[in-house]
Amino acid sequence: GQRVFHKLSLLPMPTVAIVNGFAFGGGLELALACTFRLATENARMALPEIKLGLIPGYGGTQRLPRVVGESRALELIMTGRVVKPEEAERIGLVNRVIKGEPLDSGASFAREFSGFGMLALGYAREAVQRALDLPVSEGLKVEADLSTLAYQTEDAAEGMEAFVAKRNPQFKDY
Structure with a gap:
């Protein structure tokens, strides 16, 4: 998983993850490997591995602090707490909370930068x-x-x- 997500994070073109529903554990780690993250209003995100006596293993301990800061990352990783879209946007876990059809909203977001070289x-x-x-x-x-x-x-x-x-x-x- 780390190898695959690392390759995704190194792609030369921007990537956009759209979280529409649950992104727990590896799902959130996949989203963190993307350049941008969008969340629908029903998205829920967490790294709950601690509740199983584990820690995130696909890059979550490395990418989450770079996205939300060390203190927030430690809180989320060490509690396994679920984050709703509004909080995710406020702490920088997602770039935007989107409404409407997720793929249309994602395409609209991507159009903001896709015309550049x-x-x-x-x-x-x-x-x-x-x-x-x-x-x-x-x-x-x-x-x-x-x-x-x-x-x-x-x-x-x-x-x-x-x-x-x-x-x-x-x-x-x-």
Whole structure:
């Protein structure tokens, strides 16, 4: 499970998990491996492994603190408490609580970033992920390197030309 979820977390394109119902244990760990998490009003999330004398084993102890902070993560992991959508949004466990048809809402959310160049999205995601493991001074070097790579793409040239021409860019992902 860790290997599969780690591969998901490393995908260069953004991923969106839609929690519609129960996401307990591995289900929540799967959602945590995604770039973004959305929850319907009937979603319930928990890492209840402690109630079985276990701990999360598919990345929950590593990803949850990065998403909600150490103290909240410890509380949720050490109590196995169920989190409802409103609290999940308030503590940053989910990006948004959605209404209506879940897949339509998820697609609408994805459209907010899907028109941008995939390379730039990937570089931005990598810079943020790597920042979590580095001091700010080292993270700034990573950001500078990735920004330099982004500037060298055809998509960057297209984006800047479109800005000057006051038109929408047509990214080609290279």
